[in-house]
Amino acid sequence: MSTLAPRPASAAAPHPLDPLTAAELAVAVKVLKDDPRVTEDTRFWGVALDEHHARTARPGDARRARAVVICPSAHVGYEVDLELGEKPQSTAWRELDVRSPGCSSEEARQAAAVCRADPRFREALALRGIHDVSLVMVDPESIGGFEPPEHPGRRLTWGSVWHRESEDDNGYARPVQGVVPVIDMESMEVLYIEDHGVVPLSEESGVFAAGTVPERAGLKPLEVVQPEGPSFTVSGQRVDWQGWSVRVGFSHREGLVLHDLSFDAGGRGPRQVIRRASVNEMYVPYFDTASTQYRKNFFDWGEYGAGPLTNSLALGCDCLGVIHYFDAAVLGGDGVPRVIPNAVCMHEEDDGILWKHHDGRTGRTEVRRSRRLIISAFATVANYDYGFYWSLYQDGSVMLEIKMTGILSATGVTEDEETPYARRVAPNVAVTNHQHFFAVRLDMAVDGTANRLVEVTAEHESDPALDPYGNAARTVLRPVLSEAEGGRSTDASRALHWRVESTEARNRMGEPTAYRVHVENTAVLPVRPDSVCARRAPFVAKQLWATEYDPARRFVAGEYPNQAEPGADGVHRWQEEDRSLDGTDLVLWATVGSHHFPRPEEWPVMPVARARLRLEPDGFFDRNPALDVPAPVSCHPPATAADAGGGHCCAG
Known part of the structure; x- marks a missing residue:
């Protein structure tokens, strides 16, 4: 049995190191959007508490934070210092290379949708017998170190592609090998599609949801009970x-x-x-x-x-x-x-x-x-x-x-393909070291x-x-x-x-x-x-x-x-x-x-x-600091001396 701990008393006042709240994040976004440097198509890559200021601030000082924004139409990013007090304001703006901020989940979903709408991408999928692109998953992956020289200065990603046979399918069990879209994450356009040749898709299901395989019998309940509540x-x-x-x-x-x-x-x-x-x-x-x-x-x-x-x-x-x-x-x-x-x-x-x-x-x-x-x-x-x-x-x-x-992040392979840098875990599926x-x-x-x-x-x-x-x-x-x-x-x-x-x-x-x-x-x-x-x-x-x-x-x-x-x-x-x-x-x-080193036992x-x-x-204490831990209250003497080798299990 698992239960919620009793609701704790609220702290007397917020601590400077407390995480930013949703309300504070909303205030930060409003300050940023009210600034003329922020474009209509601006995207955000997080707002972080200024922890150094939190440790050195005086009582009553406004909390400070740092935001990272991307302005695609202006081809620029900003790192912005903020004050989140009674009069929220930005205090410093530093230009960033627009490629520097990380990729948000919202950007990733947008990039995947752009791929599914691209005719070249659809054509490559059709060659593999895939016609319902709504069942295709695209994970935009970081491209660091492999930027194509013909597209300098662009904020780029490449897509790993997966296919599901239904909405509830495990797409990661069915890699679409050889199809690699390269995407401009500012303009949200597919620059080109690499096609390295058709590899048969795995026909084996990778679904592992409850009920997919018969459940193992004989597992009895194991209860964790703290009748007097937690010790914290x-x-x-x-x-x-x-x-x-x-x-x-x-x-x-x-x-x-x-x-x-x-x-x-x-x-x-x-x-x-x-x-x-x-x-x-x-x-x-x-x-x-x-x-x-x-x-x-x-x-x-x-x-x-x-x-x-x-x-x-x-x-x-x-x-x-x-x-x-x-x-x-x-x-x-x-x-x-x-x-x-x-x-x-x-x-x-x-x-x-x-x-x-x-x-x-x-x-x-x-x-x-x-x-x-x-x-x-x-x-x-x-x-x-x-x-x-x-x-x-x-x-x-x-x-x-x-x-x-x-x-595991898998790759598609043919039946007779050698896989010196990966291990086969299913038909037409291998996992890289x-x-x-x-x-x-x-x-x-x-x-x-x-x-x-x-x-x-x-x-x-x-x-x-x-x-x-x-x-x-x-x-x-x-x-x-x-x-x-x-x-x-x-x-x-x-x-x-x-x-x-x-x-x-x-x-x-x-x-x-x-x-x-x-x-x-x-x-x-x-x-x-x-x-x-x-x-x-x-x-x-x-x-x-x-x-x-x-x-x-x-x-x-x-x-x-x-x-x-x-x-x-x-x-x-x-x-x-x-x-x-x-x-x-x-x-x-x-x-x-x-x-x-991948193992078949790790699949799917x-x-x-x-x-x-x-x-x-290590010398932080002068002796064992756990000498004061109480003896187990449920520790009872054995029935006979022979049962315990001549003594009872703990001091009473």
């Missing part, structure tokens, strides 16, 4: 739970954002851990020479935006237990704000054993069960679905788990903002005189003191991980208080260095980057990766300034990676695959 409290966007305090935020580009994570161990007062945490970018390159595959390399956040693609979550389906939901407001490409109900889910889960010891001499056992608070959201990017689960633990640990599911990179931004604040990064490895003792038995190993700590050294790589053979240390606070052993960072899932691009994907996303070459905080440097691949010169902006450029990282306001950019819909990032206290 909510006030506005602030959450308090088991020593943790966190603010739940949301943005157009990144979707779910967490602010001001602090931990209070034993009631001694809250201590800062992380100032801001988000999945900052997602990059997905494909590794195939096929006509409908070789261009595929996407900055899903920088070219589309996580916010508008966020799902409404369903009680009892996406989350189980006693649930609290946060709604989120987003701005469509047409300038119409909308609210995503239940955009963010929060609930508690049992997480197995937290700590335990059985004393064989006395027969006494002490055991505590772990519970975690999960704050999660799901975003759907065309065929793929991605879940982002931030978990807070009673021992002060933090984990991000990314769940990848949905439908590809990768998913998630750039996680962590604005660290371990006991304050004066932090440093230290790399930790296990290394054997090199002096034989000190190691007569050959088994001595040191913990080696290497401070990373400047941005030029800020790009780091993992190495499991040396147990490599990183510490974020306070340069001011010490624990009782005299060591700097710190948090460890583990990037548990990594991948390396298996391509030539001169390839488009390697040049467009240099940040994926390292598993961790460190920079000094700069409010103007918000995104790991740069502010506007859409049709940008490959590698022109991003964290790999910022490190060239070589600013000091010793005792600074430290920002980490961790790269969680997953190499996807993919069971969840997981990738993780983990942070844990």
Whole structure:
């Protein structure tokens, strides 16, 4: 049984870091539309809260935001600073290359409709036996790195094409191979159609809705019950739970954002851990020479935006237990704000054993069960679905788990075609090898903002005189003191991980208080260095980057990766300034990676695959901070000593 948590009391007043509301978005759009620079055909690519101002503003100051607009008839884009107070106004306008802003869902739908109306597109479909174009799906894809030289300076996209046999069909199971429309996204016209030859369409259904296959028998109900309600409290966007305090935020580009994570161990007062945490970018390159595959390399956040693609979550389906939901407001490409109900889910889960010891001499056992608070959201990017689960633990640990599911991006193949860069998953259907990179931004604040990064490895003792038995190993700590050294790589053979240390606070052993960072899932691009994907996303070459905080440097691949010169902006450029990282306001950019070798078992819909990032206290506390967790109330002595090996399961 899943239920809604009791409605929380409203916050006394909105917090400066609260997400923008639908009303504020509407005010922003009105200010923009009232300006003569904004044309009748203007499109919008989001309005974002000015978080730096929100952190430094004085009480009573108006909230500030930044909008991105595209004016197709004027062939220009603008980045606009706004004040959203009693007298809303724009305060600065900066011209943008019209190609720079990302593509909204409204633009994508318009481009697909333009393709379906184009006679050349219809003719190419007819050659493949497709005559009802209303059943044809077109996904406009980013073209970065593959802009046709005969169309310079245009805001372009190319279309991947799919066919459904009915309105309820799974079109992604039936790729229309070889047909590639190239579209001008300003004028909304099809420039030309590539036709690489007819490949038979798959005749196998890819439908996986309930009732399509006989249901498995024998699954009994599993109820999650919290008779006294949840252990968290909510006030506005602030959450308090088991020593943790966190603010739940949301943005157009990144979707779910967490602010001001602090931990209070034993009631001694809250201590800062992380100032801001988000999945900052997602990059997905494909590794195939096929006509409908070789261009595929996407900055899903920088070219589309996580916010508008966020799902409404369903009680009892996406989350189980006693649930609290946060709604989120987003701005469509047409300038119409909308609210995503239940955009963010929060609930508690049992997480197995937290700590335990059985004393064989006395027969006494002490055991505590772990519970975690999960704050999660799901975003759907065309065929793929991605879940982002931030978990807070009673021992002060933090984990991000990314769940990848949905439908694989397929290509059509002939019966006898070799597929060296893909794997067949159905008749006439193959799926290309590809990768998913998630750039996680962590604005660290371990006991304050004066932090440093230290790399930790296990290394054997090199002096034989000190190691007569050959088994001595040191913990080696290497401070990373400047941005030029800020790009780091993992190495499991040396147990490599990183510490974020306070340069001011010490624990009782005299060591700097710190948090460890583990990037548990990594991948390396298996391509030539001169390839488009390697040049467009240099940040994926390292598993961790460190920079000094700069409010103007918000995104790991740069502010506007859409049709940008490959590698022109991003964290790999910022490190060239070589600013000091010793005792600074430290920002980490961790790269969680997953190499996807497709499997037939992932077709026609993919069971969840997981990738993780983990942070844990390392000398932040003087001893186990979870000693105060209560013993399980349902933990009873066994019926006989033999049943329990001579003792009962936990102290009563």
